[in-house]
Every structure is written in C-alpha cells, then in structure tokens.
Amino acid sequence: MSVPPLHSLPPRAGIGLRSRHYADVLDAAERGAAPAWAEVHPQNYFGAGGPPHRWLTAIADHVPLSFHSVGLSLGSAGGVDADELEALAALCDRYDPAMVSDHLSWSNGPQDKFPDLLPIPYTNAALDHFSGEVARVQDRLGRSILIENPSRYLAYAKSDWDEAQFLHELCRRSGCRLLLDINNVDVSAFNLGLDPAPWIDAFDPALVGELHVAGHAVKDDEMGGLIAIDDHGSAVRGGCWDLLARFLRRAGPKPVLVEWDTDVPEYEILIAESAKANALIEAVDA
Template identity: 50%
Template structure:
C-alpha cells in the first residue's frame, strides 16, 4: 500500500482553509510585531538546511504562532537518476524539527549526473516518466514518513513524445502513490497561454478533491520569436486579474482551500503582500459555509 493521506478530509485539513504568504526575512520583524492576521506561512526548506543562525531563529518564532508549509525546490523528483539521499536526510531533519502542516515539491527535474541546474525543467508526459516519478514520490514519502503534495508546473515547451495530458498524468500519479496535489493557478494560466489551450477547461478537469494547497503568483509578459505572447512565471509582482478570475472559478467549484500568495523577488513592503493575501481571503470567505467560519488564531 502506498503511503497515503488516507482521505480527502485529511488532505484538506493539513493547513487551515485560509490565505497565507511566502515568508521572507525582510518581513518577519513586522509580522511578529503586528501579530499579523495570516492563515499560514510557507518557506523553501533549502533555505533552512543549516544548523542555526537568524533564519532558524525567526522561523522558530513564526512556527510558534502560525501553521507552516514547506515547499521544496531541490528534490528533482523527475530526474532520471536516483534521488539525493543526503538532501532527503536534511529534509527529514527539518520536517522533524518544525512539524509543518504540509510539504510539497514540483513536478520537474533540475539535476543531471552530479550537476545541478538552477531551474525547474519540464517532463514528457509518458508512461515511462510516470513510472519514474511515481517511484521517486513513493521513496520520498517513505523516507519522510508523510504524504507530500506535487505541484503542476509552468511550462514553455511541450514534448512531442507525450502520450497523456498533464491533468491525467497528475491524477494517475496521485492514484499510484497516495500523494496529494498542489494546484498553482498562475502556472495553469502561464502554460495555457504559452501552449494555446483553455485554462478554464484545464481547471474544470483538475481533481480538486486531491488538492491540499493552492498557489497564486504574478508573471511577466514577453513574446516568442513569432511575436506571440510568452508568459514567464516570475513571482516578482502582484497576481493578475486573469489569475484571480481563474482562482474564483476554482473556489466556486471546490469551496475554500488553503491558498498561498507567492512573491519571491522584487519584494514589496509587507502591507502590499498582506493585501494580496487579504484579497484571497475575501474570495475564500465568500464561499465559506457558516459552520466553517471560525478563524484560526494567529
């Protein structure tokens, strides 16, 4: 039996059904001083794999007051080679230390032999790839002693060798391994625009009962060689209106889900980022059942 979240309810209850933001050290002092009303915070575990120092001091203070999500970027879950055992060991130690409500990773690869590429690269959606990724997800879950969430990617190229679409790939991955899914709505919009398909149709087919967290972020608009729009998932600006509209579509169908606003570079002042989370919280509250209206104390 694969390690599993065991039920849709268990998956949904890992994080509060509220809005959160990515935690940046630039904002921590203000967050703690103001006792910010935030559903949860998320960090990249790779930034906290040292033994101590200011990052751990501040993350400990945040974890004492708020739920926490860890969102990995270094596992290279789709790589052809074996997983990095030393990285998994450090990750397990970090999870044991902070006991986050959620751990997630990307459907991507970033390693080749002994080299590490500073990017999250796409995969062909084939049965061979599915078997490889499923084996890696199962190994991660076994070593970490918990189920994980896998995020849909933003992509800029497609593989002619793919014999299934992304939604079917993710759904089958979850069925084989018992993992949950992280739905990044901005990634859906970026990929759909770049490849010329409907983001609404994609989201209408997405297995929302498997979603343990939603991501929202900003993107940049560029152009390809033919002058067609090319969207780049940059996480360096506010969420666009088009992505907010898609997010409302998701929440209208699924009900409230834990929702994170990502903003990783060109950081705004804390009130600007908090306002983005507040907009997501307003959408969540509009779909909240009266009996689920209790807020999580921060």
Template identity: 80%
Template structure:
C-alpha cells in the same frame, strides 16, 4: 479517484515567508497576520544561526508549509539523497503542516540546474515519478503535494495529458496536488491551451494547497510573446477569476500568495492575502 484530501493547513490565505518580513510577521496583530506561512526549506538547511531563530519564533505562531525546490523527483538518477536527508531532518525539527515539491527535474549526472525543468508525460516517466514520490513519502512518513509546472514548451508524443498524468500520479502514489493557478495560466498562454478547461477537468479532491501569483508577458525573438513565471508582481485579475472559478467547485482550500522577486513591503503582501481571504469567505465558497 481517491477520497477527498484533507489539508492540515487552515483554509485561509497564507504568504511566502521572506527574511525582510520576519519582524513584521512576529509584530502583526489580528487582521494583519497571515493564517499560515510557506518557506523554501532549502533556505534553512544550515544547522543554526539567525534564520532558525526567526523561523522557530514564527513556527510558534503560525502553521508552516515546506515548499521544496531541490528534490529533483523527475531526474533519471532519482531523488537527490542529500536533499532528502536534509529535508527529513528539518521536518523532524519543525513538524510542518504540509510538504510539497514539483513535477520537474533539476539534476543530471554530475550537474545541477537552477530551474525546475518539465518532464515528459510518458508511461515511463509516470512509473519513475510515482516510485520517487513513494521513496520521499516513506522517508518523511507523510504524504506530500506535487505542484503542476509552468511550461514553455511541450514534449512531442506524450502518452498523457497533464491533468490525467497528475490524477494518475495521485492515484498511484497517494500524494496530493499543490495547484498553482498561475502556472496553469502561464502554460496555457505559452502552449495555446485553455486554462478554464484545465481547471474544470482537475478533481479538487486531490488539492491540498493552492498558489496564486503574478507573471510577466514579454516579447520573444520571433514576433510573438511568452509568459514568464517570475512571481514578481501582484496576482493578475485573470488569476483571481480562475481561483474563484475553482473554489466554486472545491470549496475553501489553503491559498498562498506567492511573491518571490521584486518582493513588496509587508502591507502590500497582506493586502493580497486579504483578497484571497475575501474570496474564501464568499458565500459560494464558504
């Protein structure tokens, strides 16, 4: 195992920054402002315009975390070089406290898919993913975080369990983990796993940021149900419980309220962040 990962983000609650909340964030006073904000850097790859004017103003007040959705680290052809160049340029411009992407792939030969598709947990996939993370870290001149996926199906014949795969990736590449607790719950529901066992098995020293969110459970076409990672509702009670369980072992970590569809008003989002801050201040976690 590596030494404990020290996150440059404050061990407080942050929010996913959305355009409809730009003015609210800048107007917020003490008690109504998040401790930090996360953005999808792909939304700021343009050279200028209103998005950059807003983000520049917010970056003067809050630490930023860049949560990339476009590097496609798991693609057989390797990282998307255009995406990596644009991300590197944006990092030089804003110097974010943290940069992350996903344990997934999105690009095929000549194709782009609007999803974060899971990779097999094979020896070959681990070798490939480790090398691609190394390329990104060398280009950005910093370690990055990799987010555990939400899964709907599992590959047959994997060489590794998910936790061991992520541990080994962190060990080999020097990256950290963006622990998405909602994704753990979604995958566990869909694959018949135990989310508590997953969280108990993961070494908190690798974790540089935590996500919590809501998800939907929908009927499928076979008389069962499927959990859908839609980030479109308040954080589920089970997710809060899982966060508290993990913080009992890890101590305080930066926690993001992730809400990407059916985005609520600012007051609702900040109320969710306040719940996370209350957990982080609890005596057992402080």
C-alpha cells in the same frame, strides 16, 4: 501500498515567508493579526543554526508552516537527490510543518544541478519513475506530500497523458496529493495557445491540498510573439484571480498561497494580496 498520513493547512490565505518580513509577521502575531499560515523554501534553512532558525522558530510558535521544497529533483533519471531528502527529513523533524510539497519536475543531471524546475514528459515511463520517487520520499518523511503542476513554455512532442490525467494517476499510485498552481496553468495555457478554464476544470478538487496564485510577466519572445514568464515578481493578474474563483466555486474553501518571490514588496502590499484571496475563499464558504 501503505500510504503515510497527510497533514493539512487552514483553508485560508497564506503568504510566502521572506527574510525582510520576519519582523512584520511577528509584530502582526503579537497583535493577533498573523497570516493564517506561511510557506518557506526549506532549502533556505538547511544550515544547523543562526539567525534564520531563530526567526523561523519564533514565527512557527504563531503560524503554521508549509515547506515548499525546490531541490528534491523527483523527475531526474538518477532519482531523488539523497542529500536533499535527508536534510528535508531533518528539518521536518525539527519543525513538524503542516504541509510538505515539491514539483512535477527535474533539476539534477549526472554531473550538474540546474537552477530551474524543468518539466518532465507526460509519458508512461515518466509516470512509473515519478511515482516510485514520490513513494520513496513519503516513506522517508513518514507523511504524504503534495506535488505541484509546472509552468511550461513548450510542450513535449509525445505524451501519453494530459497534465491533469497524469497528476491524478500519480496520486492514485503513490498516495500523494496535488498543489494546484493556478498561475502555472495560466502561464502554460498562454504559452501553448490553450484555454486555461477547461484546464483548471479538469483537476479533481478532492485531490488538491493547496492552491497557489502569483504574478507573471509577459514579454517579447524575440520571434515576433509574446511569452508568459513565471517570475512571481508582481501582483496577481486579474485572469489568475478569475481562475482561482472558478476553481473555488467547485472545490469549496482551500488553503491559498500568494507567491511573490522576486521584487518582493512591502509587507502591507503582500497582506493586501492575501486579503483578496481570503475574500474569494469566504465567498464560497458563506
């Protein structure tokens, strides 16, 4: 199998780019204080033109971009959404992002698109299917991509692999690498009653091209217990920072994204969160 090349991001903290922060990022760039990189959801830029592209073009002149797709539906039984893939390929040709990623999930049925990233079973059949779809995407884009581990609320009854083993084998078969979402491990471990530390330790740093941290909510599950909700709507929790520091001590410097997608704060608050990530990166780069 011929594996397309993998691009890379600076091993520093990035931010998720939201429209309310466009002007802030450009102002910071003019002062020489732009974030090291910015992540965008490419589906927000599938239109041919207009203000979103004018802003993104201006920002891309100063800041490396990471395209974090939410629409390929790699795990769907019918395969990758062909229209989404073509639109993503066109956008990659237009902006040449430093990184492209998607999720270990599915979201399309035969007649429906679901507004969520639904987890797949960690079975041999799912691994065969997913590996083939990742290879299809990489062949079309002409580059290797990253695949993100999911947040989970329940476990499937049957698994042939644990999560890290499944993702490692996916990398071996397809040539992709991993986007390790630390918050997703924290959320999943809470919901499944597991310890997140050995879960994080199971991931091979050599396969990880990007890391995510985010805030999450803990709410009543209406059955007398609590459930962690991966809402990206608050500051990063202390436990998530601890897990990031734990992984970085083993891995060395890596690109780290601070995700904040709902109840998006002022730019200064987001930059303060990214500064915490940079401090942890610098601690292992000393």
